[in-house]
Amino acid sequence: MEDEPDEIQLLEEAFLEIEEKRFSRGWQACERVYAVSLEEGLTVLARDRFDVILLDLSLPGGVSLHSFLRVHAQAPETPIIVLTSSEDEPLALSLVRQGAQDYLIKSDLDCAPLARVLRCSIERNRLSVVQQSISLMDDLTTLYNHRGLTHLGERHWNLAQQHKLHVLVMQASLPGLDKIREALSMQERDIALIEAADLLRGAFSETDLIARTGTEQFTAIALLETSAAVQEKIHHISRQLSGLATLQLGWAYSEETRLEDLLTLAGRSLCENRLVENRAGCYL
Amino acid sequence: MKIALDATYSAGPNLSGVGVYSREILHGLAHMHPDPGVRWLWCYRPHRFLKSLRIGLPRRCGRRLLLDRLVPDAALFHGLNQRLPSTPLRRSVTTFHDLFVLTGEYSSPEFRQRFAEQARQAAARSDLIIAVSAFTAGQVEQLLGVERSRIRVVPHGVHPSSPGIPEKIILSVGALQKRKNTIRLVEAFERCPPGWKLVLAGSHGYEAGEALSRIEASPRRADIELTGYVDDVTLQGWYGRAGIFAFPSLDEGFGMPVLEAMSRGIPVLTSNRGALPEVSLDAALLVDPESTGAIADGLRRLITDESLQQTLRRKGLLRAAQFSWENAVKRTWQVYLELV
Structure with missing residues (x-):
């Protein structure tokens, strides 16, 4: 230049x-x-x-x-x-x-x-x-780690703003890891985490951002063109993961709020799923 | 505000699954909502009222006699076992556990007739219904004609517990009766390799005689232990020693023992009927309970396949961690908040 x-x-x-x-x-x-x-x-x-x-x-x-x-x-x-x-x-x-x-x-x-x-x-x-x-990677699951999510999430967000895309955020938790470590072994706990990561990798697409953001916490970010596509994606992933005794999910999506707010909302949805989201008879 | 609950089944010895549920919800609500504005009325029908006097009540709880035509005045009444007193109530919630009285011959005709009528009455009169599983919710909707909008699913919980030291013991928990499929379990056990023991922990249920005769005639009789009803401490001791948990019921509205076993890290074999697949998901080996061969094959796989054992242990611990009595109590409270 x-x-x-x-x-x-x-x-x-x-x-x-x-x-x-x-x-x-x-x-x-x-x-x-x-x-x-x-x-x-x-x-x-x-x-x-x-x-x-x-x-x-x-x-x-x-x-x-x-x-x-x-x-x-x-x-x-x-x-x-x-x-x-x-x-x-x-x-x-x-x-x-x-x-x-x-x-x-x-x-x-x-x-x-x-x-x-x-x-x-x-x-x-x-x-x-x-x-x-x-x-930026989590050694165990080879997903992104929290730092990776922060770093790349911002880019996803900017891309969504530029192209007016909907941002879908999923928070997933894997309760019971401590029990596995206590009852079985650290290795079995790690296997559970790897299995959960593989489930998420299989459910989301390659262009989505998936990260292990805490000991038993995963976060995924997907960009979609319409709100109908967002609903379809939620439905598709929930169906993929239903019937498996592993992950609890929480969702949030928007084209307006900040990424941090979406992450918080998805986390809240995860907690509320356990407490109130029961009318459909689904408590996974 | 006063909230009255039918605490009848939480009193007395030998608590059944409904009894455990009642106890957990009653104590959980009283302890988790120490709001001085709420007073809890624990109501007991006459046949359990005297026994209830041995139960110490938490703060802000009162004990009341419950008669069909005498119900304490309260903003809300919660029937914890799919029945309501016949007196008009201001607002009411009823918990439905199962509808075996309509779908199976697992009790006497008189019992079925009486409890089916009580269930119909309660379903018709309740403002909201709590079903302990999506399976039971579906039955309440289909068999009792209740609109889905009046049904809330609140699954049971399980208390965290420590893992045990497994021995060559196949444990099954539940009353000896047709619905629990005791006879097929015994027949399947007979096809298992020697060195393993079958422990049947539970009281004698409806038509237990047939099961007892079959057990007495078993060529593996020496390897089968009948404990009768066991108190909680003894039961936890058995869970701590079990190498496999077998629960091949013909029908269950929830299946609390499955979660108990999973929370102890025991590989579980259960049936693909009722609410059991919904509770177990892929954390248990599901078999056709009407096939002795399938139960036997499942048990042999669990005995010989260490990798399967380990996978089910791991998944079971994860699955059990998704249920807690704390959540059940919070969800129950949220159902109340929809009405009061």
Whole structure:
């Protein structure tokens, strides 16, 4: 993302030199896309995925920190290398602290440092994404954990807002785990949790977000186009899970309230199911 | 506000399932709703009134004699065993446990006739009906013509208890009678490998003589123990020793012993009739109770298949954890709140 034609020329020459010299072993020719303003850059990022972003801090339409934060929010898993002048080096350093992978001083731009910074940034970022995804998973069930739900739930929510989708939240509990540990073993308790996770995985679709959010608690988030589809989904999942002596369910859905409110409502529904939702004769 | 309950079946020794239910609801309501604005009237019919004097009453509870034509004045009357006094009541709730008196010949014709009439009267006059299972709710709707909108399902509970140390014992709890399918259970047990013992814990029910004769004639008689009625402590002792719980009833409105066994981590074999599939779900091995072969096969599978045993133990503990008397009491209170 660079607006100065001279700078773009310079970068292009550096890339060509890297490719001609095969500067480092394993270097692959890369496709480069230039955006000359912040808005254009954000549009391109919304459309395509990139391996790395080179970001000039003095882009039209943005002011340094602001530009970086917007680009980072648009492509949180793509490494960003900041292009800056030597006077702004302290700012570039502070952006590294905010999540940029590295920075390059424009006046020092050459093929060798550019190649090294690009490759190191991509590798460091790949590692960091893997580590982050591991910490978002529940080791036992391999569903997302509470952190994963918070992290990815927000994205689901934003997507729903953008596309005017209904958000369906399910809370499920698995009471009796302590009894299993006490009466049988810790291993049997774990088997019960894995079985419950598999049941949920089978009942929901791959695009839904399912997480183990507590010792005996699961949460799932699904996005649906109409309220009729929401009802159908609730019916479908309840039918899939009925007849199994495992999970108690609570539901909430909306296209308006906040995600936290929906989670709370679904939790309340779970409790109330045990107490009042009995007219249909179903107390699972 | 006064709320009166028919506490008759909670008094006296040898409490049946209805008796346990009555005791849990009476004490649970009194303890969980210490609202000084509510006064509970525990009403006993004459044949149990004297026995009830041995029962200590919680605070804000009063004891009353209950006659068909003499009912304490109360905002609400709750008949805990599918009958109501004939006197007009301000508001009323009746609990239905089962309708065997209409569907089976598990008691004398006179008994069936009398209790069927009481059930019809109670169903017609109650403002709301509590059914202990969806199965019973369906029967109340179909056999007594009660609209679904007047029925609420409030399942029984179970108290948390500790796991035992299993021995080679097949335990069955319930009165010796046709409905409990005692004879087929004994015949199925005879096909089980030696080394196992069958313990039948329960009083002698309707036409128990036939079952007793069959037991006496059994080639495995030495391996069958008849305990008669046992008090709660003794019963818990048997649950603690059981390796398998067998409950192949021909019909049940709920099936409380199944939950008791599950809560103790005992693998359960039960029948696919009445409310038992609804209570057990997939946490028990369900068999056709009219097939001795199916019961025997089920017992042998449970004896030999350790993986199945472990799965049923695990699922049973989870299933039992979904029921509690606390929930039953809260749901009952919510039914009252719809009327008062």
